[in-house]
Amino acid sequence: MVCRSNHKLAAKFRKAAAQLPNLVRAVFMVWEATRGWTLAWGLLVVLQGLLPVANVWLLKVLVDGLAAAVGSGQPAPRFRSLLLVIVAMAAVTLVADALRSLTIWIRTAQSGLFQDHLKHLIQQKSMELDLAFYESAEFFDRLYRAQFEAGYRPMILLENLGSLAQNGITLVAMAAVLLQFGPWLPLILIVSTLPAFCVVLRQNLREHELWLRTTVDERKSRYYDWVMTSRETAAELRVFELGSHFSALFRTLREALRRDRLALTRNRALADLGARIVGLLITGAAMAWMVWRVLLGAITLGDLALFYQAFNQGKQMMGGLLENVGQIYSNSLFLENLFEFFRLEPGIREPERPVSAPAPLREGIRFRHVAFRYPASEKWALGDFSLTVPAGKMVALVGPNGAGKSTVIKLLCRLYDPEAGQVELDGVDLRSIPLRELQDNITILFQEPVKYSAMVHENIGYGELGKMKDSAAVEVAARRAGADGFIERFPDRYDTLLGKWFEGGIDLSAGEWQRIALARAFLRQSPILILDEPTSSMDSWAEADWLGRLRGLAQGRTAILITHRFTTAMRADMIHVMENGGIVESGTHEELLRQGGRYAESWRRQMRNLDRDSTPEP
Missing domain, CATH: 3.40.50.300 (P-loop containing nucleotide triphosphate hydrolases)
Structure with missing residues (x-):
């Protein structure tokens, strides 16, 4: 049994180590897209990591000053120095709040830039891949995972790394404070948070496995939602009374997905509660030992306050640190899907020794x-x-x-x-x-031409982008295609918006859309x-x-x-x-x-x- 547990633990650590390349690549992608903002964010992380230690030390000075003032019987002369300590504590708190607000602003700018950058990369990869990929359900699963994760996973990962760095800086400083009370106290910190770390690691792996297992069902539920809310399907659903059928399919799928998610959350909550109880018992034992030392006169009340704040914050930092590691591991697992999508290669290759196309x-x-x-x-x-x-x-x-x-x-x-x-x-x-x-x-007029939700001249101009702004060429193409008759009846003629995606758009009949596509073919004078x-x-x-x-x-x-x-x-x-x-x-x-x-x-x-x-x- 022990050997089996050791094998499982070793396997988890091997899997975690395998995610390091994804982690490095994700950080590089963020850096590539948001260099200036990332530098500013990194500086704020360091400053916010050091500020909690300053407050803990100022609290010790305040408590020791109060004890000395009360013990001397002349508190008034010492009030000014204590007031300065209180002002310093308030200043540190104010700076911390200001840095948090500044961090939110920087993170918003950084997140927006990176999300747009990543969506561009996904769009480029999608357009780079062959048509063959679009014949595969597996490809759409991968695309769904990449698109779903692109919006937030890398930025959450970066935030986890920032929290890891910030908590690490604070923890090192707190550990230095605790060493004066005993070299074993930092070890107690680690032991008290290990159960919580194991819970996070195990549950994050289960969450990722659940997500992989339910990808197809998630896509199906989105498809059923599209069927019930799309303009393209609205008429047929009503005529054939299919709404209740697709609604039932949607509800059944969502119920199963909710059930799996609730079961995972329940198990995590129970495991997390057990880990917290263990940590609390260890913390209580350490605190009782320090109170006993105060009663013996070995340390002062200020030392007790310093220990309590340092140990309590150190425990929180250690818990946060290990949770950050678990979240980084979890997000790295999800990023594996994103980078798996980026690793797809088109089967249609460019020639090694290109030859010009015969013309004419x-x-x-x-x-x-x-x-x-x-x-x-x-x-x-x-x-x-x-x-x-x-x-x-x-x-x-x-x-x-x-x-x-x-x-x-x-x-x-x-x-x-x-x-x-x-x-x-x-x-x-x-x-x-x-x-x-x-x-x-090559000019091609497909059986089902794309109905671009764009202005008339843009719809025709997509046949040859270089001629889109050449209104004379666009109008000649429309005339040769026989589309000029209905275009002239539009309120803004060639500047009329087509399609119903956006307000003010005009829809066309199937034959009229075909003529718009034909005009694109006339505009593109290919052999x-x-x-x-x-x-x-x-x-x-x-x-x-x-x-x-x-x-x-x-x-x-x-x-x-x-x-x-x-x-x-x-x-x-x-x-x-x-x-x-x-x-x-x-x-x-x-x-x-x-x-x-x-x-x-x-x-x-x-x-x-x-x-x-x-x-x-x-």
């Missing part, structure tokens, strides 16, 4: 025997896939959902790299082209154009207008068009029919109809549906 394209885009699976998936999204998109031509990819069409454009944008084969521009492997240069050569279901959110009138603009958008570019609508696909120079990660048919619209295969069959079905939908009801 002369041959085109080529997929050579490409094979690809999404992370954690056994199914091949593309298998031995080959495709050529001639320079200056428009190629359409059609096929059912899951055929691999969107995977093609993700590989072309190097959001992923293939497991086998290669993707080329004029024979140059994409992996040889610097990533930023490659993506600068490669990718359109992913560009008319999916448009009605038939808007689609007919948009198709008339398609050739203008693609003119002079190498374009890939992904669509389910054959009325859109037929505008392309070449159509490829995809199924199960491969191409099963290729040709122009007329050639594919003559082949009588999958494309022709689907075309006829779409045409019948269109005829039926357009037939007026009797």
Whole structure:
């Protein structure tokens, strides 16, 4: 049993020692972000550590002076010197209060600067990582932990270090005072606080283990809360009466989380009470010994007051010191999650020997025997896939959902790299082209464009940041996309705020948002154009207008068009029919109809549906 306890204790200390690199890194991050404020804070820590000793010593002088004055029978002559001691004690207290207020101000400035700095680092790391990370629930667990801890853990850790330093300075000074009464008294201080330290260390480890265990449930509860309060879900929840269902899920999760937290808090309170009782018994024994020495005449009443204050404050400092160590250990455990997130590395690497992207394209885009699976998936999204998109031509990819069409454009944008084969521009492997240069050569209009809560000119300008302030270019792009009609009706035209995130914003229909995204594509004059279901959110009138603009958008570019609508696909120079990660048919619209295969069959079905939908009801 003793051996097992020793092993557990050794394991805890090994785990604590393993957190030292995280501790050092966290302090360095704080220093990097708030150097001047950190220096000022460190100076205040030292001053506040020394002030309690001054007050304890002044109390001894006051008590001994009072005893001498009473014993002499002439207290009046000594009153002036005692009054000076009282004034000095008041001055020390006032300085301590002023330093505490100054520390709060400095800590507020320091905390704000560092939190913004750390959030910036998390945002940068999130944007640096590949799209593959966003397909993993484990990544979102890590991101949640990093974001949740970023707001306060490092600053709490710094505060713990400051308290540790301040309590340490005070403790050393108090120990020096106690040594005159006996060399064993500082040891008594340590022994009286060890039980409390063990409780803190053990409970902080359990708290961290609980937090890790409940991360998924915490994220689920936040998701249910979002579902019940989000604008995006409000209509459907009411129509399908789902509110009570999600409310029940939320309450069940929160009840379980509260139960676990209360159990942990109860156990800690009981253990803490036991540790305090042990410490109190040791303190009482030491105090009784000192009172006995006063009765024997070995020490004065001032010495007793000095001992009581020094021992009591020393015990508090020692308890605070060990608690600071426990909190530092606990916060270091939590910081491990933050630094674990920072250690994530993107799988998409920059080339060691970069080659410039071909400009302009002369041959085109080529997929050579490409094979690809999404992370954690056994199914091949593309298998031995080959495709050529001639320079200056428009190629359409059609096929059912899951055929691999969107995977093609993700590989072309190097959001992923293939497991086998290669993707080329004029024979140059994409992996040889610097990533930023490659993506600068591509314009993509996604099926679900981002609805930025920003002004109209900003929404369009995000297509090419360098042109955002060029109002003429922005307006030309809007006109070419057919968005100028509804923009002109807005109260502030291109300075109108879009979206409902902020007051005064105007929401758009799905088709209007699509046209704003299309204007972004017109603004960005890159040589490669990718359109992913560009008319999916448009009605038939808007689609007919948009198709008339398609050739203008693609003119002079190498374009890939992904669509389910054959009325859109037929505008392309070449159509490829995809199924199960491969191409099963290729040709122009007329050639594919003559082949009588999958494309022709689907075309006829779409045409019948269109005829039926357009037939007026009797």
